[in-house]
Each structure stands twice: as structure tokens, then as C-alpha cells.
Amino acid sequence: MRTSTEELTRQLGEIDADSENLHITRKKLLTLPMPSPAAEPERPDIPDHxxxxxxxxxxxxxxxxxxxxxxxxxxxxxxxxxxxxxxxxxxxxxxxxxxxxxxxxxxxxxxxx
Incomplete structure (x- = not known):
């Protein structure tokens, strides 16, 4: 029983670390500028003639x-x-x-x- 408690405590620590990393990543992503909207594809130039x-x-x-x-x-x-x-x-x-x-x-x- 002691082994399973230690194992669960270790897994919980890993989950907490992953959660903290995700939180940091989210904060960092929110500070990045939004990408500009995609430009319309260029239409070929029709000659003037x-x-x-x-x-x-x-x-x-x-x-x-x-x-x-x-x-x-x-x-x-x-x-x-x-x-x-x-x-x-x-x-x-x-x-x-x-x-x-x-x-x-x-x-x-x-x-x-």
C-alpha cells in the first residue's frame, strides 16, 4: 500500500509540473500578436489591350x-x-x-x- 501511495504522489507531482508548464505556455501565447488575416490570392493581371x-x-x-x-x-x-x-x-x-x-x-x- 505504501508503494502505491508513493507512486500516486509521484504521478501527482508530474501532473502538477505539466499543468504549470501548460499555464506558462498559455500566458506566453496570449502575449504574442495575432497573425494578420490571410490575403486573398493574387489574381493574374489581364493585359490592357x-x-x-x-x-x-x-x-x-x-x-x-x-x-x-x-x-x-x-x-x-x-x-x-x-x-x-x-x-x-x-x-x-x-x-x-x-x-x-x-x-x-x-x-x-x-x-x-
Missing amino acids: PAHQQILTALTDAGRRCPPATSARPSTCRSLPKNTEGIRSKLKLLVSRGILVETEPGLFARPES
């Missing part, structure tokens, strides 16, 4: 005209205004900036949110 905005508008409109089951379907350069090569180079620039994705060669879409 009006053609880039027209491309994005055309892709958005194409998505609205498709049936719901295919609304996420990518558009090709041919589905956009004339001057295919000029449009393709602008699409590639938008892809390089992360504004669009090229799902397959020649197929462009807005990235999934």
Missing part, C-alpha cells in the same frame, strides 16, 4: 450558350472573331499569365474556380 477583354467575354458568352452538360467545354480560336493567328497569340499570352488554360492544343477555357 481591348482584344484580351473581348476574348474573355467571348469565352464567357460561349459557356453560357452551351447546354449545361457541356458549359465547361473549351473554345477554339475558330469560335472567336476573325484574325485567327492574332487571336491565338493573345490566347497564348492569357494562358502564360494564368488567366486561361489550354486544355488541348488549340482549345482554351477559363480555369476551374
Whole structure:
């Protein structure tokens, strides 16, 4: 019985020490400054040229005209205004900036949110 009393007294001492350490840690944590709120993810810069905005508008409109089951379907350069090569180079620039994705060669879409 004496051994179990000594063992319990030792365990109680360890618990008291752990409790004191937790109390000190809590006090220390409360003195630390609060972290700043997480910043919103940076949005890619859309180039200033009006053609880039027209491309994005055309892709958005194409998505609205498709049936719901295919609304996420990518558009090709041919589905956009004339001057295919000029449009393709602008699409590639938008892809390089992360504004669009090229799902397959020649197929462009807005990235999934």
C-alpha cells in the first residue's frame, strides 16, 4: 500500500509540473500578436489591350450558350472573331499569365474556380 501511495504522489507531482508548464505556455501565447488575416490570392493581371477583354467575354458568352452538360467545354480560336493567328497569340499570352488554360492544343477555357 505504501508503494502505491508513493507512486500516486509521484504521478501527482508530474501532473502538477505539466499543468504549470501548460499555464506558462498559455500566458506566453496570449502575449504574442495575432497573425494578420490571410490575403486573398493574387489574381493574374489581364493585359490592357481591348482584344484580351473581348476574348474573355467571348469565352464567357460561349459557356453560357452551351447546354449545361457541356458549359465547361473549351473554345477554339475558330469560335472567336476573325484574325485567327492574332487571336491565338493573345490566347497564348492569357494562358502564360494564368488567366486561361489550354486544355488541348488549340482549345482554351477559363480555369476551374
